[in-house]
Amino acid sequence: MTVERDGRGGRDRLVERGEDGGRGEDGERLQEVADGVFVCVRPDGGWCLNNSGLIVSGGQAALVDTAATEPRARRLRAAVLDTAGVAPRTVVSTHSHGDHTFGNHVFPEAVVVGQERARAEMALAGLHLTGLWPEVEWGEVRLVLPEVTFAERLTLHVGSTVAELIHPGPAHTAGDTVVWLPGEQVLFTGDVVLSGVTPFCPMGSVAGSLRAVAALRSLGARTVVPGHGPVGGPELLDATEGYLTLVQRLAREGAAAGLTPLEAARAADLGPYAGWIDAERLVPNLHRAYGEERGEAVGDPAQMSALFAEMTEFHGGLPACHA
Numbered sequence: 402m403t404v405e406r407d408g409r410g411g412r413d414r415l416v417e418r419g420e421d422g423g424r425g426e427d428g429e430r431l432q433e434v435a436d437g438v439f440v441c442v443r444p445d446g447g448w449c450l451n452n453s454g455l456i457v458s459g460g461q462a463a464l465v466d467t468a469a470t471e472p473r474a475r476r477l478r479a480a481v482l483d484t485a486g487v488a489p490r491t492v493v494s495t496h497s498h499g500d501h502t503f504g505n506h507v508f509p510e511a512v513v514v515g516q517e518r519a520r521a522e523m524a525l526a527g528l529h530l531t532g533l534w535p536e537v538e539w540g541e542v543r544l545v546l547p548e549v550t551f552a553e554r555l556t557l558h559v560g561s562t563v564a565e566l567i568h569p570g571p572a573h574t575a576g577d578t579v580v581w582l583p584g585e586q587v588l589f590t591g592d593v594v595l596s597g598v599t600p601f602c603p604m605g606s607v608a609g610s611l612r613a614v615a616a617l618r619s620l621g622a623r624t625v626v627p628g629h630g631p632v633g634g635p636e637l638l639d640a641t642e643g644y645l646t647l648v649q650r651l652a653r654e655g656a657a658a659g660l661t662p663l664e665a666a667r668a669a670d671l672g673p674y675a676g677w678i679d680a681e682r683l684v685p686n687l688h689r690a691y692g693e694e695r696g697e698a699v700g701d702p703a704q705m706s707a708l709f710a711e712m713t714e715f716h717g718g719l720p721a722c723h724a
Contacts, residue, residue, distance in 0.1 A: 410497055429468075431455060431478040431678065433483050434624050434632055435585040437562060439484060441477060443468075446598045446630035447529070447678050449500040449537070449724035453477055454580070454589045457485045459560025464489040464511065465580050465589045466628075469505025469530075469724040471540025473506025491557060493566060493592025494547055494650035495628065496574045497522035500724065505545035514555065516568045518576030522604075523547075531708065534722040552687035569593060569613035571606040571699045573628075577613070581620055588622035594641045596630030597680045601687035603700045603708050607645055607652075608693050614642045630678070644674045648683070652690030663711055680715040682710070693705030 419614060430488040431439040439455040446452075454465035462485040468474040482488060494502045494515040505513050511666045515523075523546050531539045549555075557580075565581040573592040580589040593599065593613050602610055618638050625637045655665030674680075685708040690702050713719055 407674070418668070424533070429453075429473065431480050432632070434626065435582070435587050437560075438582060438585050438587050440626050440632055440692070441480065442631060443473075443629075445678060446596065446627075448626070448722040449534070451500045451592075451629055452626060452632075455484060455601065456559045456562055456564060457479055457554075458562040460487060461560045461563065462487050462489040463491040463493065463557060463559045464508065465493045465626075466495055466501040466591070467492065467508065469500035470538060471504070471507065471542050472538060473724070474507045474540075474542075477504060478507050491559070493578060493580055494519060494523075495578045495580070495589065497526060498574070498578055498592070499528065499542070501525070501526075501628070502545075503530075503539070503542040505558055506543050507631050511579075513545055513547045514549045514551070514557070514566065516578045517550040517552055517575040520547045520550050520576070520579065522574060522576055522702065537722055537724050538556060539724075543619065571609040572599070572613040573602060573610065574605045575603070575699050579613075579617060583620075584623065586623035587626065588617060588620060588624070589626045589635070590637075591629035593617070594623075594625060594627045594637050596627040596628075596633050596637050596640075598629045599624070599674070599680050600641060600647075600686065601648055601679075601682045601684040602645075602646060603689045603705065603724040605689070606693065606699050606700055607648055607686060607690045609699070611642060611645050611649075614638050614645070644677075647671070647674065648686050648690050649693075652687055652694055653657055653684075656691055656694050657685065662691050663715060666715055677721060681712050681720055684712045684715045 429441050433439050437457045441453040443450040449469040488510045492508050492511040492513045497519045505568045553568050555566040569581050651669050
C-alpha cells in the first residue's frame, strides 16, 4: 500500500499495488478524508463504478451508498467491518440507480434511508440495469428499498457526528440525496456532482442540477465526495456547473437551428469537458435540456430505453461497463 498523488483531484489517496506494480482494483479500499470519515473510490468512475462513504463515530457506523455488483458489495462489507469494527446501522442511498443501491442487501443489519421519490424510482426500475450489460458478473443482487424516507431534510446522528441528509430538488434524478457533515465540512454529493466524469441528467433536470450545485456551494464544504471519480473540493462544483451551462447553451442553439439532440451532440465542441469519461452522455443530457426548453421540468424514466439506444448509436457501440 502506498500514498499516491491524484492528478485530477489534487489530493493524496491510498492505492493498492499488485505484484505487477499496477493498481489492485479488486479490493475495496477506504481512504480517510476527515476524522472518522472514509471514502471508497472506484477507478475510473465510469459506468457503474460509483463511490461509497463510511462515517464512524462512538462505536457506530453509517454507510453512504453501496455498489453495483454482489462481489463488490461483499468486498465493501469486509472493508467496512475492518475499518469500523462494527456493521453500519444505517445505509443512505443517495438515489435510485443500481450502482449505488444493488449492494444494500449485503448489509442486512442496516436501515436503508432515501428520499421518498428514490424509493418509488427503485421499485419501478427493479433490476433493469443488469439487462443493459448482461456480461457483467452482477452476482445474486436483489432489491432492498429504503425503509425510512424523507421529503426535504433528515438529520442522522452517528455517535457524535451529525449528518444532514438534504434533497436538493430534481437534479441527477427526481429523488437525490446529498449527505452534509457540517462538523467535518465533508459533502457526499451522490451523482449530483461527478469528478472528471460526465454528468447524467435524463431522469432528472439540467436546470435543477444547476440550482442544486448553487445550493451545495452555499454549504461551504471543504471536501467534496462525488458520486463517481476522485475526491476533490469546491472546484468540482464549479466544473459541474460549467458543463451543465454548456449543455443548456448547446440545447438552445441546437433547437434554434432545427437540430435534433443527436445532431447537436455530433456537432458540439465540448471544450474543457471533452476528455471527461463517458462523454456520450451528452446525447441524453441534450434531450433533457431540449425538454426543458419546451417547459418540461423533469425527465420521464419511461424514455430511458430509447435515450440509451440513441446514446449507444452516438458512441458507436455499447458504452463500456467494468462493474
